[in-house]
Amino acid sequence: MFGVKRANLTVWLFLLPALAAVVFILLYPMVDGIVMSFTNRFFSYDNYSFVGLQNYQLIKEDPVFRRALVNTVRLTSYTIILNTAIGFGLACLVNSAGSAGKFFRILYFVPWILPSTVVAFAFRWLYNDSYGYINYLLLKWHLIAQPVNPLVRSELVWPAIIIPSVWFSYPFVMLVFAAALKSIHPSIYEAAQIDGASRSQTFWKITLPAMKSTFMMVTILQIIWEFASFDLVYLMTRGGPANSTLTLSVYIYKMAFEYKKIGYACAMATAMFVILAVVIILCFIIYKYGEKER
Amino acid sequence: MRDRPISLTKLILMVVVALVIWIPILVTFFTSFKMRSEIATLVPALLPETFCLDNYERLFRVMNFDVYLRNSLIVASVTSIISLLASSLAAYSLVWLKFRNQNIFQGFTLVVYLFPQILLVIPLYLMCYHLNLLDTAFALILTYLAFILPFGIWMLKNYFQSISRDLVDAARVDGCKDWQCLLRVVLPVCLPGLATVMTYSFIMAWNEFMFANILISSNSSRTVAVGVQALIGNHGTDFSLLTAAAIMMIIPTLIFFVLIQKWFIEGLTLGGVQE
Numbered sequence: 262m263f264g265v266k267r268a269n270l271t272v273w274l275f276l277l278p279a280l281a282a283v284v285f286i287l288l289y290p291m292v293d294g295i296v297m298s299f300t301n302r303f304f305s306y307d308n309y310s311f312v313g314l315q316n317y318q319l320i321k322e323d324p325v326f327r328r329a330l331v332n333t334v335r336l337t338s339y340t341i342i343l344n345t346a347i348g349f350g351l352a353c354l355v356n357s358a359g360s361a362g363k364f365f366r367i368l369y370f371v372p373w374i375l376p377s378t379v380v381a382f383a384f385r386w387l388y389n390d391s392y393g394y395i396n397y398l399l400l401k402w403h404l405i406a407q408p409v410n411p412l413v414r415s416e417l418v419w420p421a422i423i424i425p426s427v428w429f430s431y432p433f434v435m436l437v438f439a440a441a442l443k444s445i446h447p448s449i450y451e452a453a454q455i456d457g458a459s460r461s462q463t464f465w466k467i468t469l470p471a472m473k474s475t476f477m478m479v480t481i482l483q484i485i486w487e488f489a490s491f492d493l494v495y496l497m498t499r500g501g502p503a504n505s506t507l508t509l510s511v512y513i514y515k516m517a518f519e520y521k522k523i524g525y526a527c528a529m530a531t532a533m534f535v536i537l538a539v540v541i542i543l544c545f546i547i548y549k550y551g552e553k554e555r
Numbered sequence: 556m557r558d559r560p561i562s563l564t565k566l567i568l569m570v571v572v573a574l575v576i577w578i579p580i581l582v583t584f585f586t587s588f589k590m591r592s593e594i595a596t597l598v599p600a601l602l603p604e605t606f607c608l609d610n611y612e613r614l615f616r617v618m619n620f621d622v623y624l625r626n627s628l629i630v631a632s633v634t635s636i637i638s639l640l641a642s643s644l645a646a647y648s649l650v651w652l653k654f655r656n657q658n659i660f661q662g663f664t665l666v667v668y669l670f671p672q673i674l675l676v677i678p679l680y681l682m683c684y685h686l687n688l689l690d691t692a693f694a695l696i697l698t699y700l701a702f703i704l705p706f707g708i709w710m711l712k713n714y715f716q717s718i719s720r721d722l723v724d725a726a727r728v729d730g731c732k733d734w735q736c737l738l739r740v741v742l743p744v745c746l747p748g749l750a751t752v753m754t755y756s757f758i759m760a761w762n763e764f765m766f767a768n769i770l771i772s773s774n775s776s777r778t779v780a781v782g783v784q785a786l787i788g789n790h791g792t793d794f795s796l797l798t799a800a801a802i803m804m805i806i807p808t809l810i811f812f813v814l815i816q817k818w819f820i821e822g823l824t825l826g827g828v829q830e
Contacts, residue, residue, distance in 0.1 A: 276648055279642060358561045366820070367816055368577070371812070374762075376764070377764050378804070386794055394582060394601075433823070440824035488671075517677045527677055533673070534674055538669055541669060
C-alpha cells in the first residue's frame with residue numbers, strides 16, 4: 262500500500278469529529294455517571310462526598326426499585342413477544358403479495374417514524390373517558406356500563422400501555438423479517454415442492470429455521486431498546502397508578518429530576534446498565550453457540 | 556420478483572390490517588379539523604361535520620407554534636448535515652485507510668449503543684449546566700450527534716464496503732487526495748446510504764423527547780416534541796387544538812419519509828441483515 266505515513270494524519274483528521282462527539286457526549290458522561298453513583302450528590306450542588314457502596318446497599322433494600330425492575334422486564338418481554346409475532350406475520354403477508362405488498366409495507370411502517378409525544382397523545386385521546394372513541398364504542402355495544410379511563414385503573418393499565426408500545430415498535434421487526442424472508446433462495450422452495458413437501462412442512466422445515474439468526478439479532482436489538490425505553494410510560498402514566506407501571510427509566514428520571522437525588526439515581530442507572538450488559542452478553546453467547554450447532 | 560396476481564381475500568386482509576394500524580393516525584387527523592364544540596359530544600363521529608382550519612390558525616396565531624417548528628427545523632437539519640459529514644469521514648477511514656486499533660474503534664462504536672440514555676442524561680445535564688449550555692440548540696445538536704454517529708458510521712461502512720476497491724485505488728493513482736476520493740468517487744455512488752443516514756438523523760432529532768425536555772427550559776427555545784407536550788400540559792382538554800399540533804409535528808417527517816422511503820427501508824434492512 263502506498264502513503265502509509267501520510268495516511269496516519271488523514272486517519273486522525275477523518276476520525277476526529279466522530280471520535281470527539283462520542284468521547285465527550287457518551288464516554289465522559291458515562292464514566293462521570295458511574296463515579297457519581299458512589300457519592301451523595303444532591304442536584305447541582307458541588308459539595309458532595311464519596312459514600313462508597315452506600316447507594317448500592319440502598320438499591321438492594323428499595324422495594325420500589327425491585328418493582329420497577331419487574332415492570333421493566335414485564336413490559337420488555339410483552340412488547341418483544343408481540344412485536345415478533347406481529348412483525349413476522351406482517352412480513353409474511355406483505356412478502357407474499359408482490360408489488361401491492363410493497364405499498365402496504367410502507368403503510369405498516371409509518372408508526373415507527375412517529376414521535377413518542379404524538380403516539381402517547383393519540384392513544385390518550387382514544388382512551389379518553391369523556392369523549393374518546395373506545396369508550397363510546399364499548400358503551401354503545403353494552404360491553405361496559407360506565408366510561409373508564411384505562412390509564413388510571415391498575416387492572417387495565419398494562420394492556421393500555423402495551424398496545425402503543427407495540428404499535429410503534431413492531432414496524433422495524435417487520436422490515437427486518439421481510440428482508441430476511443426475501444433472502445431465502447426460491448430454488449430451495451422449488452426443490453421442496455418437487456419433493457412433495459406440503460405448505461406447512463415447507464414453513465416449519467425451511468422458512469422458520471432460516472429465520473433463526475435474524476430472530477436472535479432482532480431480539481437482541483429490541484432488548485437494548487425496550488429495556489431502556491422511557492418516553493411512552495413517562496408520557497402516558499408517569500409510572501402510575503400507584504407505581505403499577507413504573508419502569509426503571511421513569512423511576513431514575515423521577516429520582517434525579519424531581520427528588521434531585523443525583524447520586525442515588527446514578528447508582529440505579531449504573532445497576533440498570535450492568536443488568537442490561539449481562540443479559541446482552543448472555544444473548545450473544547447463546548447466539549454464537551447456536552451458530553456453531555448448525 | 557415474480558408478480559403473480561394476488562387473491563382478493565389477501566388484498567382485503569391487507570386493507571383491513573392497514574386500517575386497524577392507522578386508526579390512531581386517522582382519528583388524530585380528522586379530530587384536528589373539527590370545531591371545538593364538535594369535540595365535546597357524547598356521540599363522536601369519525602369525520603368532522605365541516606373541515607375547518609380554525610385549530611391550525613389558533614395554533615400559529617395564538618400559541619406561537621411556528622417558534623417550536625423553527626427550533627426543531629434548525630436542530631434537525633444541522634444534526635443531519637453534520638452527522639452525514641462526520642460519519643462518512645469516519646466510515647471512509649474505516650474502510651479504506653487501514654489503521655492500528657481499528658477493531659477497538661469499531662467495537663467501541665457498537666458498545667456505546669448499550670449505554671442507557673437515562674444514565675447519560677444526568678451527567679450531561681450537569682455538564683451543560685456547568686458549561687452554560689442549558690437551553691441552547693447547541694447542546695441538543697451535540698447530544699443527538701453523539702447518538703446518531705455510531706449508527707451512521709456502521710450504516711455507511713456497509714455501503715462503502717460494497718464499492719469495488721479498484722475504483723478508489725485508481726483515483727488514488729491519478730493523484731486524488733483522500734478527501735477528493737471521498738467526495739468525488741465514494742459519495743456519488745453511495746447516495747442511498749447517505750439518504751438513509753440523513754433521514755434517520757433528521758427524524759430522530761425531530762422526534763426526540765427526553766433530552767430536549769431536560770436540556771431545554773425556556774418556551775422560546777423549545778423543540779416541537781417538547782412544545783407539543785407543553786401544550787398538552789396547558790390545554791389538556793382542548794383536543795382539537797392538540798390534534799392539530801400533533802399533525803403539524805408529523806407532517807415534515809412524513810414528507811421526508813415518503814420522498815426517501817425506498818432508499819430508507821433498503822438501507823435500514825441492509826444494516827439489519829448484515830448485522
